[in-house]
Amino acid sequence: MVGRHIQANANKLLAGIRDRSNGHVPCFTSDELKHYDAAIMHAYGIKKEFPRTGRPGRPRQPILLAPKNLLYAQVVKHRKRGHIVDISTRIVFGTKKAVKAKLKQSPVSRHINTSFVERNNLTMRHHNRRLVRKTISFSKKRERLEKQLHLAFAYYHFVKPHLGLRQEIMDKNKKYQNQTPAMFAGITDHIWTMPELFCRAVFKHP
């Protein structure tokens, strides 16, 4: 999702995540950007409508209620003169206990943080000349930026082996089995080559 820092785009992002996942409500973690709670409610909230009372006046607006299994925790940074002095967490949806239990279950996360996505952002800055900080090769058109990101994400998911995902194997010649993120996610079964990515049959007119 490429766009300005506004609520509508946050809603689109969350709707995109919901549409690509299998309907299971994930455990969300984010920084304090205020758009996220409304966006999560927009994507995952259950609409509650109020019956008409029969009395005069405008009927009550329907409200969005958080589903019971929705967990959302925020990382709150405390700053003093621009420097971060302390970090605390805040649970927005769900209970502290439930979030703790979720973290215990998780194979990777131990704390409420956004490290994985920050690392991913860094990878993206590394892989896209347009996203490099203080560069002069920035995009002049938004569409081009989006296109570059589509290319880089596909390359990252399907072609480039991820060092953090490689698995140790017992073999004489090989110590590690390389994996791409898509392999780990069970989408593909081998590391794709560039021809495989670009000659894959996709129907342009479904």
Add this chain to the structure above:
Amino acid sequence: MNSLSPLRCPHGCKPVKQGFKLVRRYGPHYTPLYECLRCGQQFSGRYDSVFSGFHTDEQTIYRVLKALSEGIGIRAAARIFDLDKNTVVLMLERAAEHCKRVSEQLIKNYPMDECQLDELWSFVKKRKHVSQHLRNWQPSMVINGSGSALTHATK
């Protein structure tokens, strides 16, 4: 390498399995020429693919795309591979459209258990009039969408 096997007949025949015959290879890059077994018309293997319309050979196009997705700029890639800047841009556009479709096709119904949300700040800028320079400075945010969701959930 299943390079340039046709996806469908450009003349509107329904996609059937093994409905194409390799007639011959033509041109400097040995591009395959196919014949649709249903309608009998011939078409290029580059038709409807990322490579259609380019004079560049496939290996160079792959290298250009790899360079672009490893963090090399458009002009730099054009200089490295002795191509025109506009050719590289066209390659990027074609490839991106294809990659978008591949991602849409494959990344769905993903069992997501954890999701971290964050933004990535970047900007798009174009100087149209010098006096309006500051007004045209559009900060834009790149929110990591499907991509980050996939990788961090798997890590």
